[in-house]
Amino acid sequence: MTAIQTWIRANCRLAKDKFYWPRSRVSARDYLKFHQEWLGTGQMDVPLLRKMISDVVPMMDYVIQNSYLRHFPSHGKGCNKCGETMDFAEANEPVPEWSSPELHQEMSKKHISGYWQCPACGSTEGWDETLGRRTDDQGRWMYTDAHEFLEGKRAQMMLSKDPGEAHAAFESVMQFAHGSGRQSNWFIEGGTVTIDKVREMSLPGVSTMFK
Numbered sequence: 001m002t003a004i005q006t007w008i009r010a011n012c013r014l015a016k017d018k019f020y021w022p023r024s025r026v027s028a029r030d031y032l033k034f035h036q037e038w039l040g041t042g043q044m045d046v047p048l049l050r051k052m053i054s055d056v057v058p059m060m061d062y063v064i065q066n067s068y069l070r071h072f073p074s075h076g077k078g079c080n081k082c083g084e085t086m087d088f089a090e091a092n093e094p095v096p097e098w099s100s101p102e103l104h105q106e107m108s109k110k111h112i113s114g115y116w117q118c119p120a121c122g123s124t125e126g127w128d129e130t131l132g133r134r135t136d137d138q139g140r141w142m143y144t145d146a147h148e149f150l151e152g153k154r155a156q157m158m159l160s161k162d163p164g165e166a167h168a169a170f171e172s173v174m175q176f177a178h179g180s181g182r183q184s185n186w187f188i189e190g191g192t193v194t195i196d197k198v199r200e201m202s203l204p205g206v207s208t209m210f211k
């Protein structure tokens, strides 16, 4: 995070959500270089791997955090004003009586709504508004149903002393990113295009690597 972002987070309550979007992600240049070198020399550039991991983790954290806000709002959210853990009050919109059972089920899922309230300072934050601020440049809410998967891979990447294991976890995240289509550029510059370039390099073992 840059100094200005740190300052904004500390000083501007409104900007906090808006600016938190971590611009950091894996650079296309790093990802291609890493695989080109590996293909050329058979050696893994471990420092470059660690750099790519530290580039992608802030974005993973952001998406994981948003996923918890999205799926488990009552798990607690920090107050933008004072930092205290907020309480969540559900305000489910009623699902119309006339709807079919399928539609009823579908609407029940979608109509989680409500707001957080801070027990310390009393400020409130709407669920939709909060998630609505946490969007990408296409206006999509930045969350996933696969947050547990990302958490597991994050732990492996960060904690494993074995570069091979860290690398396998990292590639699983890239594989996940690839599978998520247009959301892939949250995690890597160029998204699927960049990942496909590496796949096309026909690195020995690449077919098993991406399993």
Ligand SMILES: [Zn+2]
Binding pocket: 079, 080, 081, 082, 083, 084, 118, 119, 120, 121, 122, 123
């Ligand atoms: Zn507060």
